[in-house]
Amino acid sequence: MSRAQPRRDALWMGAAIAVLLVALLSSRWWLGDTPGQMHFDARLAAPSLDHWLGTDALGRDLWARTLAGLSLSIGVGSLAALIGTFIALGMALLAMLGPRFDALVALVIDTLLSVPHLILLLLIAFALGGGTQAVIIAVAVTHWPRLARLLRAELLQLRHAPYIAMSRALGKSQCFVMVYHYLPQVLPQCVVGALLLFPHAILHEAALTFLGVGLDPSQPAIGLLLADAMRYLSSGVWWLGLFPGLGLLLVVLSLERLASHWRHAL
Amino acid sequence: MLNAYRLHHAFADQTAVLDNVSLSLEAGEWLGLSGHSGAGKSTLGQLLAGHLAPQAGTIEVDGEALPRSGLQPVQWLPQAPELSVNPRWRVKRILEEAWTPPAELREAFGIEPGWLNRYPGALSGGELQRVCVLRALAPGVRCLVADEISSMLDPLTQLALWQALREVVDERRLGVLVISHDAALLERLCPRQLTLSEGRLSPSVRHGAQSA
Numbered sequence: 001m002s003r004a005q006p007r008r009d010a011l012w013m014g015a016a017i018a019v020l021l022v023a024l025l026s027s028r029w030w031l032g033d034t035p036g037q038m039h040f041d042a043r044l045a046a047p048s049l050d051h052w053l054g055t056d057a058l059g060r061d062l063w064a065r066t067l068a069g070l071s072l073s074i075g076v077g078s079l080a081a082l083i084g085t086f087i088a089l090g091m092a093l094l095a096m097l098g099p100r101f102d103a104l105v106a107l108v109i110d111t112l113l114s115v116p117h118l119i120l121l122l123l124i125a126f127a128l129g130g131g132t133q134a135v136i137i138a139v140a141v142t143h144w145p146r147l148a149r150l151l152r153a154e155l156l157q158l159r160h161a162p163y164i165a166m167s168r169a170l171g172k173s174q175c176f177v178m179v180y181h182y183l184p185q186v187l188p189q190c191v192v193g194a195l196l197l198f199p200h201a202i203l204h205e206a207a208l209t210f211l212g213v214g215l216d217p218s219q220p221a222i223g224l225l226l227a228d229a230m231r232y233l234s235s236g237v238w239w240l241g242l243f244p245g246l247g248l249l250l251v252v253l254s255l256e257r258l259a260s261h262w263r264h265a266l
Numbered sequence: 267m268l269n270a271y272r273l274h275h276a277f278a279d280q281t282a283v284l285d286n287v288s289l290s291l292e293a294g295e296w297l298g299l300s301g302h303s304g305a306g307k308s309t310l311g312q313l314l315a316g317h318l319a320p321q322a323g324t325i326e327v328d329g330e331a332l333p334r335s336g337l338q339p340v341q342w343l344p345q346a347p348e349l350s351v352n353p354r355w356r357v358k359r360i361l362e363e364a365w366t367p368p369a370e371l372r373e374a375f376g377i378e379p380g381w382l383n384r385y386p387g388a389l390s391g392g393e394l395q396r397v398c399v400l401r402a403l404a405p406g407v408r409c410l411v412a413d414e415i416s417s418m419l420d421p422l423t424q425l426a427l428w429q430a431l432r433e434v435v436d437e438r439r440l441g442v443l444v445i446s447h448d449a450a451l452l453e454r455l456c457p458r459q460l461t462l463s464e465g466r467l468s469p470s471v472r473h474g475a476q477s478a
Contacts, residue, residue, distance in 0.1 A: 162349040165317050170364035170404065171337030184354055 010258070010265035017254050024074055024251070027067040034061060035068040035220045044237055054239035056228060066244045069222040070251055072215065076132060077202035080139035084201070085194040087144040092151035092186065093178055096159060105152065112145040121204055125213045135214050139201045147193040151186050158185055195259035199252035206248060222248050267293045267441050268314065268340060268409045273323035275309055283309050285465035287323070291409060291441040298456030299445045305462045307445045308344070311411040314443065315342035327408055337364065341402040345414040347394040351386045358382035361397055364404040374430040375400045376423070392419040396427060403434055409441040416451070428455065 039059035047054045053062035095105040112120070121142045128134035158164060158181070167177055208214035209223025217224060222244050229241030268291040275284040283306035291297050301307050312318045314325060316332040325332055327339040344350055351360045361367060361382070372379075375396045386394055395415055402410060412431075416424040435442055446452055452459055460467045 162344060162346075163352050166350045167352075167363060168335075169315060169317065169338040169341060170401070171335075171406075172363070173335070181352055 006261070006265040010261040013258055013261050017258050020254065021074055021251075024067060024071045027071045031064050031068055034064040036060065037064075044232070047239055053243040054237075056225075056240055057232070062225075062239060062243055065220040065225060066222075066247045068220040069225050069244060070247050072219055073202045073205055073222050073248070074251065076135055076139075076205045076215070077198050080136045080143070080201040080205070081194050081197035083136065083140035084143040084197050085147060085190055087140065088147035088151055088193065089183075089186070089190055091144065091148040092155055093182060095152045096155050096178065096182060097174070102152075102156075105148070109145045109149050109152070112142070113149075117142045118204075118207070121208060122211065122213060125208050130213045130216075132215055132219075135205050135208055138208065139204050143197050143201060143204075147190075147197065150193065151189055154186050154189060155182055158182060192259055192263045195255060195262060198259075199255040202248070202252060202255075267291060268325075268327050270314060270325045271323055273310070273313060273320045273325070275306070275313060275318070275321050282465050284313070284320075287462075287465070287467050289460065289467060291443055293408070293441055294436065294439040295458070296435075296442050296444060296456045298452035298459035299443055299462060300447065300449065300452060300459065301462035303447075306465060307462050308413050310462065311342050311413045311443065311445055314409070315340045315411050317342055337404060337406045339406065339408040340411060341404075341407050341409070342411045343395075343399055343402055343413060343415050345417060347391060347398045348386060350398055351394065353386055355386070356382065357384050357386065357389065357397055360386065361401050363401060367400050367403070371400065371403075371434070374433065376426055376430070392423050395419065399427065399431060403438075407440065409443065410435070411443045411445065413445045414447070417446070417448070424451075 037060060039055060039061075041059065042051065042055050043059045044057055045051055045055040045059070051061050051063065053066060055061055056065070091105050091108070095102040121138050124138035124141055125134045128137060164177060164181055167181060168174075172180075205214060206221070206223035206226065209221045210227045211223075212227075214223055215221040225244040226241060229237075229244070232240050269288075270290075271288050273284050273287040274282065276282045287310065289297075299307055299310070309318065313320050316325075316338045325340075332338060332340070361372075361377070377393075377396055377400065381389060381393065381397070389397070395418070399412075399415065410431075416427055419427060431442075434440070444452060444455055458469070460469050
């Protein structure tokens, strides 16, 4: 198989998932206020033609709430993944400034990796008072070290490459070397790293919201839908947990497959 | 022009590769350096070009220490050109990293216009070496350290490379330190030659004809 084939596959897959994500993200506009509308005559209704995925205890349509929840999760997850990737890239480049900077970056990475990140995530989100911003910051701050360690290792191999020394000897600045020699070398890893961070960030956003320190309870977040579903599981209301859970699983698995494809293609 | 005084350099296991080495290279001079493999010729070349910092001793060009940043007045040309170029850059970008060589100079070095759009992997070692030599001839460069640069070239290409280099070197009055195992090449190019052995330089004057 030619080298172009996996790239073409990855591109098609990326395009298909991008369309799905845009459709989900735009759902908050075309759904309007449907996710919040209550139908007291149809409380805890099972899936039917009127309500495809059923309704919750306040008679709110689960299809609309699941779409709105996924849209929210994707927004939060993509922002957190993007910020996390930028922090990782910045720290990896900082490590290239010299042995002292490298030691400092390695210390910060090792320290953060030595703390279970769910605990750190909870502490940061709690300290920032919860809400969308707190979740984005907490997920970004706790998820960059693994990617930074990978990028730093890639760049360390380059630091002693003769062509880097040549470039400096030819009068190029440290900044030039960073932007034109180091950065292009790790950009593919950054793209794959961001894609891998994305589903992880979505899962942790849902976990934080489920635990009560995440998104605002008035928002139809997937974590809140799952937390609500917990109360009705024993009474046979299976649809409340199943559909938002399946939606989350579908988005996370699609992104992971895409990241895996891109890792091979790049 | 290029003066190195009492250079000392040892590896991590304290084995001294250069011990109290001094040398001088005048403008327009071709100086030969030979020595067995592992004698420290490349280490000396890298020290002179500022790629390594000497553990003792000083290096000056025109009475001034090597600059900490900016274009280095001494350029090192290593044996393996494929390691001294960014593999993700096209040849044109590599060639013009420090300056834009005029078309006639590109022609003199046998660099064909068709190479410019290629990546380094698509050129042979000899072709890439010519690109690296021309790249290093940026205005402001005073000396070249040519470390076995023609060892992978066929005799005709070697001749063309050294002839093209000689023209530029003579015109700009650059100093050239030629590191090689090839006694005949050194004899042809360099009126003065040095041998590096057990960390020390021993001078020996040869009277070879200067015709590349």
